[in-house]
Amino acid sequence: MAETPTRSQRADARRNVEAILDAAVRVLARDPDASVAVIAREAGVGRVTLYGHFQNRVALLSAVVDRALNETTAAITEARLEEGEPFDALARLVVATWSVTHRHGALVVAAQRSLPQDALTSAHAAPMAAAETLFERGQRSGVFRDDISAAWLVTLLHNVTHGASTAVHDGQLDAVEAPRLILATMAGTVTPPGTPVPSALDHAVGGVS
Amino acid sequence: MAETPTRSQRADARRNVEAILDAAVRVLARDPDASVAVIAREAGVGRVTLYGHFQNRVALLSAVVDRALNETTAAITEARLEEGEPFDALARLVVATWSVTHRHGALVVAAQRSLPQDALTSAHAAPMAAAETLFERGQRSGVFRDDISAAWLVTLLHNVTHGASTAVHDGQLDAVEAPRLILATMAGTVTPPGTPVPSALDHAVGGVS
CATH class of the missing domain: 1.10.10 (Arc Repressor Mutant, subunit A)
Structure with missing residues (x-):
């Protein structure tokens, strides 16, 4: 024994x-x-x-990804998405998720190569649920367009953030530029058709990298 | 001999x-x-x-990816992006790239898992250059916002299209819905701040899957 x-x-x-x-x-x-x-x-x-x-390497990678996603959930909680104007909350969401993603650099690439899709999906469940709640709040209040599902907006934020991280890692994008581009993408996408795209969001991501 | x-x-x-x-x-x-x-x-x-x-398997996968990207380039050429209103051309670009990507299904996943990033990047060079030319044309004519680089818009289209393909493959998104969502995302992102998001684009992707 x-x-x-x-x-x-x-x-x-x-x-x-x-x-x-x-x-x-x-x-x-x-x-x-x-x-x-x-x-x-x-x-x-x-x-x-x-x-x-x-x-083995996969088990280690899984543990690293789980910890990274726990940090993402903590950063989103700290961003208090349930408070304030939905576009401002969206800016805080982008900053929170970008910071954690960027800090983990090529881990994103390593995880996509080595972990089964199911494991990656379930690791993202908690932060994705928190983001979805914000998109639903914006849609209920009429500030975000509601002809695009909140679930797709979450998938989009995920793909755009990971895409920006990969682009920074490949030297195609400056890390300082990334949160502004992610926010421009998300803000443009949630703006209802016929409504002007908000122009005063850049201050929200200034100096973040 | x-x-x-x-x-x-x-x-x-x-x-x-x-x-x-x-x-x-x-x-x-x-x-x-x-x-x-x-x-x-x-x-x-x-x-x-x-x-x-x-x-080996990687060589086979490379050949499949090269052929798929040649088909993408052909579809983009056929979409005559150099003609007409930039938002309409963007709709044709989305339809062309979505159709080829969706037809190849989980090949996207297989390629990302098995091929080196360099090989994937160079396979995408030709269709990405064609897409970039459209974004630059829209920016020069003042219809698309020019404070987001055309290169980022290309990366975004790539990530959003692949993200939608993965979501369809995972059963999270209906294939019929995908081109509308991709177009809404791209159109919202290129709309200059302070300008209304165009609302009459859905006809452009009707019936595509």
């Missing part, structure tokens, strides 16, 4: 897991094809220790 | 290549992880014949 780990052994294990996840984010942000060996070296742990916590 | 193939042998080889590419599109449209063996069976050729034309 295995011995019960002591409290300090459990604390060590937790520290190792956090160090491995932090290292994975740093390494994968530079190179989406980075191996487990490179991540272990960056984390300052042995490969045996890493495999003790994560059975 | 290998014998020079006869004219009828060369014709056989061409037919086999076309049959393999057609089979790959059909099989990958259903299952992005389909193996070379399944594709050979669908094409009615032996695996040895298939590997005689395509060294």
